[in-house]
Amino acid sequence: MELTGTPFFILTIVLFVASIALALAYWGRGRGGYAEVPGGRRRGRGRRTGAATPLGYLGSFATVLLCQFTAIAVVFTWVNDDNQLYANWDDLLGTTSHVRSVPVPPKDNGLAGDQKSGTPKVVASFHAPSSDAVPRDVKETDLKGKLSGVDGEVLVWTPPQYDDPAYKDKNFPVVELLAGYPGSTSTWYGDTGMNVTKQLEPLMKSGQITPFILVTPRVNLLQNADTGCADVPGKVNAETWLSRDVPQMVLDNFRTTASPDQWAVAGYSAGAHCAALLALGHPDRYRAAIAMSGYNDPSGESDSLTAKDPKLSQTSNPLYLLTHAATPPNVSLWMSGRKTDGLPDATALQQAAKPPTSVTQVETTGAHLMSTWRPLVVPSFKWLSGIIPAPK
Template identity: 50%
Template sequence: MSLTGTPFLVTAACLLVVAFVLPLALWSRLRGPALVRGGTRVLMLLFAQITAITVVFVAVNNANGLYDTWDDLLGTGDHSGAAADLGPDGTGGQKLSEQPKQPARFTPVTDARMGEGVRVTQLRGRISGVEGEVYVWLPPQYDDPAYRDKKFPVVELLPGYPGSAKAWFGALEVNKQLKPLMEQGKVKPFILVSPRTNLLGDQTDSGCANTPGKVNAETWLSVDVRRMVSDTFRASDRAADWAVGGYSAGAHCAARLAVAHPDRYRAGVSLSGFNDPNGEPAALTAATPELRRANNPYLLLKKATDAGKPPRTALFVSGAAGDGYESGTALKSVAKEPTTVRVVKLTGPHGTSVWKQQVPEVFRWLSEQVGT
């Protein structure tokens, strides 16, 4: 039974009702020695507590898109592949542009919470070796005959950790919110792409980085997924037509990828993120001071700026005080043209309810930055 499916939630709710009724019906009717009666009553109470906790967990998990599968929850799944050392640029010397196209096969999703039009494929990265699902939503203009010769801009969307690739379409309802805005011409017709980021089977966050021998997450996101999308759909492969966005740990990843790879992304969106990987203690990139420095978007941007090579990238950073705002002001303090940083101060909790409200503003901003 699926962890995120309605059947599991209904089953858990039914068991909770049973757990509530059992003590009322049987408490005074139990027979036998006092020890047996006492033990049975304790078991009934434990059953009630466990089912109550389960219902709350399932409801919270479904609302926030934390764990997609039982393997993710239990730490028994591994999507990393062999994780060869791919060098500084993450390509291992391979040039995808010289390889034949390999369009992926997509099927419609069956999860009604994700709305209409979302499709999914299982992708094995040709360079990263990572294998996982990738969700795609096409804008309403995609099948319009007037756009048959157009290549569309793309936004790659990353969840937090733990987090499901479904969350942007489920909890944040990005496609439901953007469809009318795209139809009205208030937002550009972006292709939306959400790949799996929970890649390791030991409950460790990859930090969206390449770690030889562990996982090549950066290559998976910024090379393999990009190439698959441009091979399969009428999607532009120009850096000027691509953006990457995320929330929480995914926000950190988005900012770092945008700063480190202006040759792949024109813009990055960070919602309640952090610069220092130590903000996510479970991340591989937080293991040593060297890794923390190498994967800190603030330090990456400062280094490039100090060297007289500020990247041509635009960053949108939002967060509350102590929850992403300071990360944005730090990035802005070292940014020089052509780098631009927009910082938005928020109030509210660190949660999907806040990030969901930002979707229209974020995509209006992206419409000004990407595809121009």
Template identity: 50%
Template sequence: MSLTGTPFFLFSILLLIVAVVLPFALWGRVAGPRLVRIVARLLMLLFAQITAITVVFVMVNNANNLYDSWGDLLGTGNHIDQARNLGADGLGGKNLKDEPKVLQHFRPADDPVLGAGVQMTDLKGQISGVNGEVYVWLPPQYNDPAYKNKKFPVVELLPGYPGSAKSWFGSLKANEQLGSLMQSGAVKPFILVAPRTNVLSNADSGCVNIPGKVNADSWLTVDVRQMVIDNFRAGDKPDSWGLAGYSAGAHCATKLALAHPDRYRAAVGMSGYNDPAIERDSLAGKDPKLRVETNPMHILKAANEAGKPPRTALYISGASGDGYQAGTGLKELAKNPTTVTVQQISSGAGGHTVPVWKRQVPEIFRWFGLYLRG
């Protein structure tokens, strides 16, 4: 039974009801020596406590999309085939133009909470060696005959850690919020792509490449990106691609956009951070060299010193102490053509939570409309 979704939630509630009723029905009927009766009653109370905690966990997990499967929760899932050294560009010496197209079979998303129109595929990353599910939502205009020759801009959606690829559709309701706005013209049409980011057991990859461990950067910026271009009418130039993330996903979005201006034009980071060590399970944060090299402040500063400030637009939002300072730090470093927009969120808006990020979805996509085109 899946960890997420309605069936397991209903099953956990059923167990809780049984756990509550059981002591009332059997408390005075337990037979045997006094020690046996005490142990039996303690077990009934323990069962009630465990089932109550399970129901709360399932409710929180379903609301925030933290863990997709039992493998994610228990750290037994394996999404890495190989992690060879792919070099500075993350391509391993390959030219994507010479590679065969990665044509995928898509099916309706397996969780109804994601809403209508979300489809998914299981992708084997030929460059990165990472395997995982990728969810895709197409804008209302995609199947409109008037747009049959149009290519659409794309935004990759990244969750926090721990986090599920479903979160932007399941918790933030991005597709439900944006569908009508795109249909009315209030927001430009975008293809939304949500790839798996939780690819390691009990560790945050930091969206970086670590030879021998994981090639999370190449998974997101090469394999997923190329797969979307090969399967949909998606633009293939940097001006057609953006990234958006919250919490740890905000760090990833900002870092990847600054590191790969040849692949992405814009990025949004909500309640993020620059120093990867802020996430205690971050592999990049635990490595002194990677901690510096993968800090967006360092990436931007190094590009500036090399005389090549990236043509990257960033939108950073957050409360004081929760992303705002990360944005102002980047803004102080930005040199043309780099632009950084910082939006301060009130400290009383709701904290580091899904509702705060959910409310920002329409605004950040209006902002994307200023920079991305098909």
């Protein structure tokens, strides 16, 4: 049964109600730690005479634990469904490894460089999305990263114009969508997630927003650890997976181009940190980034691998990349956050930016939740449409 599915949520509620009924029945029969004594009579207001027994106490303790366990299960499932933290049991329990190997990635010559490298094309096989939270017009493929050694699912949604005969010779721009930590590829979709396609599709049809191909790769690759979207020697090549393997698959299977002017990346929370990091670190791959409630210092995420490495902690900081770039990168950033959550980091980047780098910041007041970021999808993509226009 799907962890994020409605049937499982209903099951947790049923079990919770059943546990309360069981506890009431147990205590109502006078089994709260006492055993009947032959000839015993009720005294006072329903108290039962008898002798306390270990078995009776154990039974009482068990019913209390059962009620607490089922109550926690209901709350966890509700929070998980609302924020799409774990899409399935494998993600929750960490029973599936997404790191096949950790090779040393070949030299990075940018998006066009990988396209000209002469490596065999990635022939992707697509199927219906694994998560019920993802709309059926989204495709899913299981990608084995040739350069990164990472295996993971990638979701792809094509805009309404993509299959229109009038656009059959047009190439479409791409936005990679990155989840937070913990988070799954399904978080950007569905009513309880970012609801990205339902929000953007009508605006793409009406020409108010650029018809982007939306690509959602797996971001959480290790159990109980945030990769920081970096290449961590000996542990994971997350940066290579996101910036090279995934784009190459898209280039080989969809109508788009290898020009960085046609590529952007977006994320929230830890995914926002990744979005800014990838764009500023790879201006030869991305033209823009959307970052909602992100942070610069990797230690903003307690489980960050990069925060634990002195060198990576420095080089995985978007502010460091911006201030130490040989020339200001041709990258535009749209960053949101509240005064105590993301906005100071956005301000620091804005103050450090020099043309052609630009930083647009938007102040929010909501908590660090999906309900705060969901309404930002439309305004951020309208901004992005001004940076990356529709194909002509």
